[in-house]
Amino acid sequence: MKEIIKKYLYNYYFLCIASAFVINFLIEIFSRHSIVAAFNYLIHSPVVFTYNVLLILLTFSLILLVRRKFFVFTTISLIWLAGGITNGIVLNNRVTPFTANELKLISSTFDILEKYFSKFQIGLIGVGIALxxxxxxxxxxxxxRSKNKVNYKKNIPLFAAGIISFVLLTQGALKANIISDYFGNIAFAYLDYGFPYCFTNTLLNTGIKRPVNYTQATIEKLAETLMNSEDSSKLDNSNLVASNDNSMVPQKQAPNIIMLQLESFFDPTHMIDLEFSEDPVPNFRKLKEQFSSGYLKVPSVGAGTANTEFEVISGMNLEFFGAGEYPYKTILRKTTAESINYDLKDLGYSTHAIHNNKGTFYTRQKVFKMLGFDTFTSIEYMNIEETTPLGWAKDKYLTKSIVDALKSTEGQDYIYTISVQGHGDYPTTPVENHSKITVSGLDDTERLTSFEYFTNEMYEMDQFIAELIQALSLINEDIVLVMYGDHLPTLGIEDAELSNGDIFETEYVIWNNFGLEKQDTDIEAYQLGAHVLNQLGIHHGTLINYHQQYKDTPDYLDNLKLLQYDMLYGERYIYGGVNPYEPTKMQMGVNEVLISEVYNDEDGNFIVKGQNFTEYSRVKINDTAHETTYIDPNTLMVSDYTLNEDDRFAIQQVTVTNHVLSTSAKYKVGQEEENNQFYDQGFEEGYMAGYQAALEALGQPVQEVE
Structure with missing residues (x-):
């Protein structure tokens, strides 16, 4: 026995091979939260499992180059196990797995920890990391240490041969479809291809690879072709004319454009086997019959809201980026990108983003500046009184924020709205007093329960659509409202279960109040903005024009990749070598948070009066933030503070993790004329009068769209 132990356990090569297998198996247990599921994966996907074992073994090959072999072996083992454990913890609390990009966003990672874990659990995690x-x-x-010196002449070629062999193995596995370099659903990809491969992919495979034909001459020729194409004659029919300062402005009153991205929204009746006690989406169905509509091909399934969002806003195809990549977490943290926002701002539009979730999610509070938004209204600037059983804000509260954005400017507005109500993960046990619509047709009781929950959330979102259109119909301005689902829900839906046969398809509809011609077509998410603007006679912007002119040409995708690489990673030849887009000075919230009065009441409580307060408002006195009680949109309270006339006061809007999104103008007693100097009472009264008319409609019973 001693000889066996000495022969094998002290043999680093055997130890590395055995450990690679064990570590990969443990990682799969963590990822799937089940030993049985890990065994099933090993039995049914032995080739993929072996590939991941070889990947771990490749990292162990570093011991060939050092004398401290046990130290390197131990460190690499701990890194793999830590990654696997982290992924398991993350998947226990959200749909998307742990990726390498999150290592670059350590501050956001702490925000996630505080949301998902108690302080005690975070403490245990900290102790584990410390140990x-x-x-x-x-x-x-x-x-x-190894007693023998490292034989570099032998070991370096051996190490290099291992890397080359693994690269060739990977290429072969990709061609044989054993693994994939595109993750339509990153959660499914981790389950199919294993954590080691997928995590490594998110670490090494980012951005857009340089096209082999990328040169200045190629881009300039493409730009020349774009401008001289016969199809570019459409530009002559654009509703743009030169103003006195030679800037391009609309010749006639252009419409407001509202994009409404509905979380996990799709028509449940597309499920072939399901039956419903009543139509879950009657309003959306009637809208499809009366207005332009079609299928929308989105880049992900079950998750990836930000990626559908990115494609629609930027007009860029996500397939050209790294597997499972979120540009919001990578390139858009470094540079601006041409977008429909910048294109419409050139035409005099104001641009607004609205999301009934926290403002720091996907670091939108930073990314939206890189995409050209003027304002961003997140949940911290809304008064949400009702949530779903899962705790997500209901979408009906978005109506007020959309109307607020429309009323905030005298000119035209582009409003990108991201809903959250349909978000999973969906309960597998019945929720009491939740189901208005009953669902049948599946033998799997838990899955059927999840579908019933989801269907009833779709029904409420469909009612919200009707409410929103009621409110918009009362506004005396031309409006286009584009509604679509960002991806299918996390309900394990397969192509064969759908009447349309494609899990990457949702639907869109283009409502308007001025008689826009109905044009039904199926399109990609990155074509949606150009498609809508084309119907409106707007042909402005490089990618907008490109999609409008070349969507049906043979080299369409190849040239689109060239443009995307040049704009984000290349020399920007398309812009003459200079990025023309500056980050916007984005305002958080459309309505300014203001203080009008401060005083101590009879009970000694410090009262702050003002406007646009929410449950996320916090009183800041001088340089110190105080625990604050929200009373109503005009009143906040701080206990045990006595007013000092020399103090200065402000209101901070903070996330649930205490990230400060914005701070109001300072207020000081006795200087009311100087306080809130940007506040225009006349404008506010006019705005509120217009808004009140829309609000009155929301008090009426919801009616189906005629």
Whole structure:
């Protein structure tokens, strides 16, 4: 026995091979939260499992280059196990798995921890990390070194051969479709292809690879072709004319444009086997019959809201980026990108983003500046009184924010709205007093329960659509409202279960109040903006024009990749070598948060009066933020504080994780004329009068769209 132990356990090569297998199996247990599921994966996907074992083994090959072999072996083992454990914890609390990009967003990671775990659990995680670090340090100083010097002449070629062999193996596996370099649903990809491969992919495979034909001459020729194409004659029919300062402005009153991206929204009746006690989406169905509509091909399934969002706003195809990549977490943290916002701002539009979720999710509070938004109204600037059983804000509260954005400017507005009500994960046990519509047709009781929950959320979102159109119909301005689902829900739906046969398809409809011609067509998410603007006679912007002119040409996708690479990663030849887009000075919230009065009441409580307060408002006195009680949109209270006339006061809007999104203008007692100097009472009264008319409609019973 001693000889066996000495022969194998002290043999690093055997130890690495055995450990790679064990570590990969443990990672799969963590990812699937089940030993049985990990065994099933091993049995049914042995080739993929072996590939991941070889990937882990490749990282162990670093011991060929060092004398501290045990230290390197221990460190690499801990890194893989830590990644697997982290992924398991993350998947226990959200749909999308742990990716390498999150290592670059450590501050956001702490926000996520605070949302999903108690302070005690975070403390345990911290202790675990500390113990792992201590273990690595002890291994560094105490672990034995190899007595023999490293034979670099032999080991470096061996190490290089291992890397080359694995690269060739990977290429073969990709061609044989054993693994994939595109993740339509990153959660499914991790389950299909394993954590080691997928995580490594998100680490190494980012951005757009340089096209082989990318040169200045190629881009300039493409730009020349774009401007000289016969189809470019459409530009002559654009409703743009030169103003006195030679800027391009609308010749006639252009419509307001509202994009409404509905979380996980799709027509449940597309499920072939399901039966419903009543139509779950009657309003959306009638809208499809009367207005332009079709299927929308989106880049993800079950998750990936931000990626559908990115495609629609930018007009860029996500397939050209790395597998499972979120540009919001990578390139858009470094540079601006041409978008429909910048294109419409050139034409005098104001641009607004609205989302009934926290403003820091996907770091939108930073990314939206890079995409050209003037304002961003997140949940911290809304008064949400009702949530779903899962805790997501209901979409009906978006109506007020959309109307607020329309009323906030005298000119035309582009409003990009992201809903959240339909968000999963969906309960597998019945929710009491939730189901107005009953669903049948599946033998799997838990899955059927999830579908019934989801269907009833779709019904409420459909009612919200009707309410929103009622409110918009009362506004005396031309409006286009584009509604679509961002992706299918996380309900394990397969192509064969759908009447349309494609899990990457949702639907869109283009409502308007001025008689826009009905044009039904199926399109990609990255074509949607150009498609809508084309119907409106607007042909402005490089990618907008490109989609409008070349969508049906043979080289369409190849040239689109060239343009995207040049705009984001290349030399920007298309713009003459200079990025023309500056980050916007984005305002958080459309309505300014203001203080009008401060005083101590009879009970000694400090009262702050003002406007546009929410449950996320916090009183800041001088340089200190105080615990604040929300009373109503015009009143906040701070206990146990006595007014000092020398103090200055402000209101901070903060996330649930105490991230400060904005701070109001300062207020000081006795200087009312100087306080809130940007507040225009006349404008506010006019705005409120117009808004009140829309609100009155929302008090009426919801009616189906005629």
């Amino acid at each position: 792992a670090i201590i273990g690595v340090i002890i291994a560094f100083f105490k672990a034995p």
